[in-house]
Structures are given as structure tokens and as C-alpha cells.
Amino acid sequence: MNKFKKTILITGGAGFIGSHLVRLFVNKYPKYKIVNLDKLTYAGNLANLKDIENNSNYEFVKADIVDEDLIQKLFDEYGFDGVIHLAAESHVDRSISNPTEFIYANIVGTVNLLNAARFIWQDNLKNKLFYHISTDEVYGSLGEKGFFVETTPYDPRSPYSASKASSDHLVRAYYHTFKLPVVISNCSNNYGGYQFPEKLIPLFINNIKHKKPLPVYGKGENIRDWLYVEDHAKAIDLIYHKGNIGETYNIGGNNEWKNLELIKKLCRIMDKKLNRPEGTSANLITYVKDRAGHDLRYAIDSSKLQNELGWKPSLQFEEGLEKTVDWYLSNEQWLDNVTSGAYQKYYKEQYVKR
Ligand code: NAD
Ligand code: DAU
Numbered sequence: 001m002n003k004f005k006k007t008i009l010i011t012g013g014a015g016f017i018g019s020h021l022v023r024l025f026v027n028k029y030p031k032y033k034i035v036n037l038d039k040l041t042y043a044g045n046l047a048n049l050k051d052i053e054n055n056s057n058y059e060f061v062k063a064d065i066v067d068e069d070l071i072q073k074l075f076d077e078y079g080f081d082g083v084i085h086l087a088a089e090s091h092v093d094r095s096i097s098n099p100t101e102f103i104y105a106n107i108v109g110t111v112n113l114l115n116a117a118r119f120i121w122q123d124n125l126k127n128k129l130f131y132h133i134s135t136d137e138v139y140g141s142l143g144e145k146g147f148f149v150e151t152t153p154y155d156p157r158s159p160y161s162a163s164k165a166s167s168d169h170l171v172r173a174y175y176h177t178f179k180l181p182v183v184i185s186n187c188s189n190n191y192g193g194y195q196f197p198e199k200l201i202p203l204f205i206n207n208i209k210h211k212k213p214l215p216v217y218g219k220g221e222n223i224r225d226w227l228y229v230e231d232h233a234k235a236i237d238l239i240y241h242k243g244n245i246g247e248t249y250n251i252g253g254n255n256e257w258k259n260l261e262l263i264k265k266l267c268r269i270m271d272k273k274l275n276r277p278e279g280t281s282a283n284l285i286t287y288v289k290d291r292a293g294h295d296l297r298y299a300i301d302s303s304k305l306q307n308e309l310g311w312k313p314s315l316q317f318e319e320g321l322e323k324t325v326d327w328y329l330s331n332e333q334w335l336d337n338v339t340s341g342a343y344q345k346y347y348k349e350q351y352v353k354r
Contacts, residue, residue, distance in 0.1 A: 002033075004031060004032060004033040004057065005031040005032060006031070006032045006033070006081040006082060007032070007033040007035060007078055007079065007080050007081055007082075008025065008032050008033070008034055008035070008080065008081065008082040008083070008084065009035050009037055009078070009080040009082070009083045009084070010022050010025065010034060010035070010036050010037070010084045010086065011037045011038070011065060011083070011084070011085045011086055011087035011113065012037075012038055012044070012085070012086035012087030012088060013034075013036030013037070013038055013049070013060075013086070014036065014038040014040055014044035014045055014046055014048055014049065014060075015038070015043050015044050015045075015048075015086065015087075015090070015196075016043070016048075016090075016190065016192075016194050016195040016196060016199075016229065017086055017133070017190055017229055017232060017233065018036070018038070018086040018087070019045075019048035019049050019194050020192070020194070020229050020230055020232075020233045021084065021086065021233045021236055021237075022034060022036050022049060022052070022058070023049065023051070023052055023233075024230075024233045024234070024237060025237070026052045026055050026057055026058045027052065027055075028237070029057070030057055031057075032057060033057050033058075033059070034057060034058050034059070035059050035060075035061060035078055035080070036049070036058070036059070036060045036061070037061045037062075037063050037065070037074065037087070038060070038061075038062065038063075038087060039062065039063065039064040039065070039087070040062055041089075042196070042342055042343070042346075043090065043091075043196045045194075045337075045338060046060065047334060047337065048194045061074060064109075065087050065105065065109030065110075065112055065113055066104050066105060066108050066109050066112065067112075068112045068115075071112045071113060071116045072112075072115070072116045072119065074116075075116035075117065075119065075120045076120065079120060080117070080120070081127060081128060081129075082128065082129045082130075082131065082240070083113060083117055083129070083130045083131065084131045084133065084236065084240060085110065085113055085130070085131065085132050085133060086133045087105070087109060088102075088105055088106045088109075088163075088164070088167075089101055089102045089105045089106060089160070089163075090160070091160070091196075091198050091199065092137075092158050092160045092161075092291065093198070093291065093350060094160075094198075095158055095159035095160035095163070096158065096159065096291070096292050096293075097349070097350075099159035099163075102159050102160055102163040103159075103163055105163075106160075106163035106164055106166070106167050107163050107166045107167055107170070110132070110167040110170055110171065111170055113130070114130065114170060114171065114174045114180065117130050117180060118174065118178055118180050121180070121181075125179065125180070125181055128181050129181050129182070129183065129240065129245070130171065130174075130180055130181065130182045130183075131182070131183050131184075131185075131236070131239065131240055131243075132167065132168065132171040132182060132183070132184045132185075133185060133187070133236065134164050134167070134168050134184055134185065134186045134187075135161065135164050135186055135187060136148050136186050136187060136188045136225070136250070136252065136298050136300050137156060137158070137160065137161035137164065137295065137298065138154050138155075138156050138161055138164055138165040138168055138186060139152045139153075139154060139155060139186070139298075140154070140155030140156060140157055140161075140295065141155075141157060141295035141296045141297060141298070142296065142297040142298065142299055143296070143297065144297070146299070147299045147300060147301035148186070148250060148252075148298065148299065148300050148301060149250065149301045149304075150186075150247075150248045150249070150250055150304055154168070154169075157293050157295060158293055158295070161295075168184055168186075171184055172184070175245075175246050181245045181246075182245065182246065183239060183240075183243045183244070183245060183246070183247055183248075183249070184247075184248045184249075185235065185236065185239055185243075185248065185249045185250070185251050185305075186248065186249075186250050186251070186300075187227065187232050187235070187250075187251040187252065187300070188224070188225035188226065188227050188251065188252035188253060188298055188299075188300045189224040189225060189226050189227065189298070190226075190227055190228070190229045190232050191226050191227070191228065191229065191320065191321070191324055192228055192229035192230060192320070192323075192324050192327070193229075193324065193327035193328070193331065194229075194334075195229070196338060197335065197338065197339055197343075198343075198346065198350075200224075200259070200262075200263075201262075201266065201321075201324060202328060202335075204263060204266055205266070205270065205324075205325060205328045205329075206328070206335055206339060207284065208266075208267065208270045208274075208281045208284060209270075209274070209328075209329070209335075211284065212284065213284055213285075213286040214263060214267075214281075214284045214285045214286060215286055215288040215351055216259065216260065216263060216285055216286065216287050216288065217259075217288060217289070217290045217291045217294060218287070218289075218290035218291075218294060219260070219287065220258065220259045220260030220263065220285075220287070221258055221259070221260065221296075222258070222259050222294055222295065222296055222297065223256050223257065223258050223259070223296065223297040223298070223299070224256070224257060224259070224262075224297075224298055225252045225253055225254070225255055225256050225257075225298050225299045225300050226253050226255050226257060226262070226317060226320075227251065227252060227253035227255065227313060228253070228313065228314075228315045228320040228323075228324075230314075230315075231253070231313045231314055231315060232251060234311070234314070235249075235251045235305060235311050238305075238309050238310075238311050239305070239309065242309050243309065244308075249302075249304060249305045249309070250300045250301060250302050250304065250305065251300065251302055251305060251311075252299070252300025252301070252302045253300075253313050253317070254300070254302065254313070255313075255317050256297075256299050257317070260285075263285065264282060265321065266281075266321065266325070267281035267282040267284075267285075268281075268282075269321060269322055269325050270325060273325055273326070273329060274329075288351070
């Protein structure tokens with residue numbers, strides 16, 4: 001007999017946010033069996049989960065969500081009670097160089113999971129949940145004023161955000177058409193440990209460490225709303241357990257920063273931590289060609305989540321950023337491992353051509 005109360009599938013659990021979520025669930029819910037399904041792309045790394053890999057309520061399965069037959073087989077075998085779906089191609093710049101990859105992973109992959117869940121749950125939907133993790137980028141780009149709310153019309157503008165928007169629509173379609181119990185959350189930019197150093201904050205930390213140029217797109221005037229990754233994981237936990245079926249929840253830090261201001265702040269922290277004279281890191285700032293279709297501003301209104309479910313971010317940005325810098329500086333081995341090999345090729349192609 002299964003000794004666990006529930007078996008929950010977390011897809012993309014070897015990635016940045018997924019690994020924080022898997023860690024939270026494995027430690028907080030010993031009565032849940034957590035199955036982490038991940039293809040281990042360049043962004044997926046089992047070293048992110050070393051501390052929990054031997055826990056008896058944790059299992060890793062290497063699989064590609066695009067492989068329809070395999071996904072169906074795994075659902076039959078494990079009989080998951082819940083799915084928290086994070087697996088995706090997640091980097092906007094990569095979606096500009098190779099959109100097709102994003103269509104397969106983010107759209108076809110999501111449909112395969114929806115079909116598999118629908119199939120095994122068809123006779124009993126009670127206590128089942130398909131939780132789809134999405135992004136604020138589906139809402140498009142804001143001007144200087146206003147916030148994204150749950151009813152903001154979709155207006156994705158990059159292949160990445162268009163593929164995520166498409167997956168959100170499919171999840172809602174399965175709720176309305178097939179009564180599949182679903183919930184969706186759309187979150188703003190996350191930061192913290194274990195983020196692949198192609199994204200702004202870990203990329204710049206790594207470049208500063210190696211005294212390499214800091215490639216600022218355009219004039220550095222774009223604005224993002226930053227949330228510490230563990231606060232996102234806690235929000236997912238809350239929504240998984242208390243969220244209402246069929247609903248969407250926006251998650252954000254209420255913490256907007258112009259890229260250049262954030263980068264200067266990061267430079268000051270790095271100078272201090274590395275005992276370099278003030279201004280050393282900022283001298284590495286280099287303005288490069290802007291990202292194609294670069295969204296100007298994202299800002300989330302998370303009052304629905306705060307008022308209905310009682311969530312709020314726990315960390316101030318200063319504290320979170322410093323914690324993040326400390327993490328990358330004390331996990332040199334992790335950073336060196338992920339930036340060897342294929343990373344070098346990506347970096348050359350992404351930045352030399354600009
Ligand atoms: P990530 O790129 O760090 O991790 C993605 C994970 O998915 C990796 O482990 C990768 O191996 C896996 N994966 C990719 N394609 C797969 C496939 N075909 N089959 C199985 N596994 C596959 O991404 P992240 O930043 O942790 O984002 C996780 C999710 O959260 C994504 O759905 C993303 O759209 C969403 N999100 C991210 C942010 C952010 O700021 N990073 C914000 C809001 C929403
Ligand atoms: O808003 C949520 C989204 O945040 C997630 O859905 C995505 O998965 C995640 O990657 C992130 O998207 P962004 O495009 O906002 O993140 P990124 O770290 O790539 O870039 C942040 C800002 O910094 C953006 O305005 C582009 C800029 N930038 C980025 C890089 C990599 C630079 O100026 N230079 C760079 O080299």
C-alpha cells in the first residue's frame with residue numbers, strides 16, 4: 001500500500017524556481033511523495049537538489065514533457081494526485097534565437113500533461129489539481145503607469161511570452177471544456193540562488209567576479225518587478241493548498257527597479273563583498289544593442305493573493321539581493337560547473353554578435 005497521503009508531480013524541478021519548490025515541499029510535507037520530472041536541459045541541474053536527493057519522499061524522473069507516450073505512461077504508473085507544472089524553456093533571448101524549441105516545450109509539453117491528467121482523473125476529479133506556473137510577461141508591456149491585474153488582457157510580445165500565454169489559454173480551455181481542476185499563477189521576475197547565469201542578476205554577478213563587461217541592453221531603462229524566489233515558492237505552496245479552482249493569481253514583489261539602478265546597486269554590493277574600490281564594478285557597465293521587442297515595464301498587482309489567501313513577500317530587496325550575492329560567491333563550484341562547456345558557446349553567440 002502507498003504510505004503517502006498524496007503523490008505530487010512537480011515538472012521542471014531541477015531548474016531555478018522548481019528546485020526551490022521541490023525543496024520546500026519535500027521538507028515541509030513528509031507525507032507527500034514528490035516526483036520531480038525534468039528533461040535536464042542546460043537549465044536543469046540535479047546539483048540544485050543535492051541536499052534532499054536521498055529523502056524517502058522524493059524521486060527524480062528524467063523525462064521530456066514533449067514525449068506524449070512517456071508522459072501518459074508515467075501518469076498511469078504513478079497515479080499523481082496533483083501536478084505543479086513549471087517545466088519550460090524560460091529565457092526570452094533564447095526564444096528570439098530559437099522560437100521553435102519554446103513551442104514544443106511550453107505548448108506541446110503542457111498539452112501532453114493536461115491530456116495525461118485528464119485521462120487518469122476522468123472518473124474522479126475530487127482532490128485533484130493541475131497547477132500551471134506562468135509569468136507576468138503574458139500581459140505584455142506597461143507604460144509608466146498602471147499594474148498587471150488578473151483580468152489584464154493578454155498581449156505577449158516575445159516568442160517566450162507567446163508560448164506561455166498559449167499554454168495558459170490551453171489550461172483554461174481544459175478547465176472550461178473538460179472540467180479539469182486547474183489553477184494558474186503569473187509571477188514577476190524571480191531572483192535568488194540556483195538561477196542559471198544567463199538571466200540578468202546571476203549573469204552580472206558572474207561577470208563582475210571575472211571582471212568581464214556587463215552588457216546592458218539599450219539604455220538600461222526597462223523596469224522589472226523583482227521577487228525573491230523563496231517567496232514565490234511559498235506563494236505556490238499557498239495557492240496549491242488554498243487557491244480556488246479555476247482561478248488565476250498574480251504574484252509579485254511590489255518591487256520595481258529600472259535595470260540600470262538595479263545594476264548599480266548590485267555593483268556597489270559586489271565591490272564591498274570583493275573588497276574592491278568603490279566604482280570598480282560599475283566601470284564594467286557596457287551598453288549593447290537592445291533586445292528585440294524589449295518590453296518596457298512589468299509591474300504586478302498581487303492584492304488578490306494578499307487579500308484572499310494572506311500571502312505577502314517576506315524579504316526586502318536589499319536583504320534579498322545581498323543574500324543572493326552571498327549565495328553565488330559561496331557556491332563557486334556550482335557557478336563554475338554551469339558556466340563551463342555549452343555555456344561558453346551560448347555566451348559567444350548571444351553577446352559577440354551584438
Ligand atoms: P529554468 O529555465 O531555470 O528551469 C526550467 C526547467 O524545466 C529546467 O530544469 C529544464 O530542464 C526543465 N525543462 C525544460 N524543458 C523541458 C522539457 N521539455 N521536459 C521536461 N523538463 C524540461 O526556469 P525557471 O526560471 O525556474 O522557471 C520555471 C517556470 O516558472 C517556467 O514555467 C517559467 O515560465 C516560470 N516563471 C519564471 C519566472 C522567473 O523569473 N524565472 C517568473 C515567472 C514565471
Ligand atoms: O517577468 C517574469 C520573467 O522574468 C520570466 O517569465 C522569465 O522566465 C525570466 O527570464 C524573466 O524575464 P526577463 O526577460 O525580464 O529577465 P532577464 O533576466 O533576461 O532580463 C531582465 C532585464 O534585464 C530585461 O529588461 C533585459 C535586461 N538584460 C538582460 C540580460 C540577460 C540586460 O540588460 N542585459 C542582459 O545581458
